[in-house]
Amino acid sequence: DIQMTQSPSSLSASVGDRVTITCRASQGISNNLAWFQQKPGKAPKSLIYAASSLQSGVPSKFSGSGSGTDFTLTISSLQPEDFATYYCQQYKSYPLTFGGGTKVEIK
Amino acid sequence: EVQLVESGGGLVQPGGSLRLSCAASGFSFSDHYMDWVRQAPGKGLEWVGRSRNKANSYTTEYAASVKGRFTISRDDSKNSLYLQMDSLKTEDTAVYYCARVGRGYYYDYWGQGTLVTVSS
Numbered sequence: 545d546i547q548m549t550q551s552p553s554s555l556s557a558s559v560g561d562r563v564t565i566t567c568r569a570s571q572g573i574s575n576n577l578a579w580f581q582q583k584p585g586k587a588p589k590s591l592i593y594a595a596s597s598l599q600s601g602v603p604s605k606f607s608g609s610g611s612g613t614d615f616t617l618t619i620s621s622l623q624p625e626d627f628a629t630y631y632c633q634q635y636k637s638y639p640l641t642f643g644g645g646t647k648v649e650i651k
Numbered sequence: 652e653v654q655l656v657e658s659g660g661g662l663v664q665p666g667g668s669l670r671l672s673c674a675a676s677g678f679s680f681s682d683h684y685m686d687w688v689r690q691a692p693g694k695g696l697e698w699v700g701r702s703r704n705k706a707n708s709y710t711t712e713y714a715a716s717v718k719g720r721f722t723i724s725r726d727d728s729k730n731s732l733y734l735q736m737d738s739l740k741t742e743d744t745a746v747y748y749c750a751r752v753g754r755g756y757y758y759d760y761w762g763q764g765t766l767v768t769v770s771s
Contacts, residue, residue: 558673578757580696587748587764588688593757600759629698635756639714640686640698 546634548599550643556651565646567615567632576636579608581619582645583628584619591630592617622648653677655749655758662764667739667769670727671760673732673749680704681727684752687734689745697745699723701752702732706737716742 548571557563567577575595590599592608595615607622619626621650627650632643668700673685687699692765700713702723710724711728722735732749746764 576756580758582696587761590758590761593753593759594755628721633696633698638701638712640701642696642698645695 545639546637546641548632548634548643550630550632550646552643552646554647554649555577555610556649557622558651559624561621563619563622563626563648564621564624565632565648566618566628567617567643569615569634572612573634573636575611576634577608577610577615578633578635579606580631581626581628581635583630588631619648624650633634653751653763654752655760657747657749657765660747660761660767660768663739663770664738664771665734665741665769668735668737669739669767671734671736671765671767673734675730675732675749675751678740678751680725680730684726684756685732686750686752686758687723688748688750688761689743690748691745694745699747719756727737736767743767744769756763760769 548566551566577595579592582588592607598620607618629647631645654676656674662671684703686701700723702725703710720738724733746766747766749762750758751760
């Protein structure tokens with residue numbers, strides 16, 4: 545199975561900060577990586593697919609990069625609605641696997 | 652508008668069975684692969700399994716943790732996806748989500764989830 549490791553597991557940031565979350569795959573997955581945002585009590589929301597492509601309707605303050613084993617999700621200017629938990633997922637091979645999540649909290 | 656609505660969750664005893672449904676609307680359901688993903692209370696996301704479309708013979712894939720106990724099926728005439736869960740264990744307690752798989756094999760839409768509690 546491909547293990548997905550996210551870091552950090554949590555972070556505190558202020559409104560307006562630039563935030564970067566990393567995700568590392570235990571083996572190469574090309575660009576078969578997605579990012580999701582989840583708010584408490586809600587379903588996940590798809591943000592990014594193919595490592596760097598924005599889902600329809602997702603604001604451009606979100607961006608993704610990387611290929612192979614190392615990936616990043618960046619939020620350019622954190623807003624109150626962005627405080628949530630973020631997950632990466634590889635869909636290169638079965639079983640599909642998720643990172644453990646990064647909780648973004650208000651400083 | 653794409654909508655996915657799960658139902659069928661509830662309280663069940665260990666060893667029991669439950670069938671979840673995911674009703675889809677707003678898109679051509681028969682064209683898409685569909686997945687189940689679960690989330691135990693306070694934990695992260697875990698992939699449960701996949702149903703491929705008719706063009707791919709409705710074949711399925713499962714996580715090792717549920718293989719042999721869970722069965723994914725679909726009825727394209729009803730635009731519905733199902734998850735039959737047998738021999739339930741306490742560790743199956745989770746919110747279960749269905750997700751639409753897009754053309755590039757990534758998720759693009761999620762349902763709101765349904766809670767399954769396995770407890771005596």
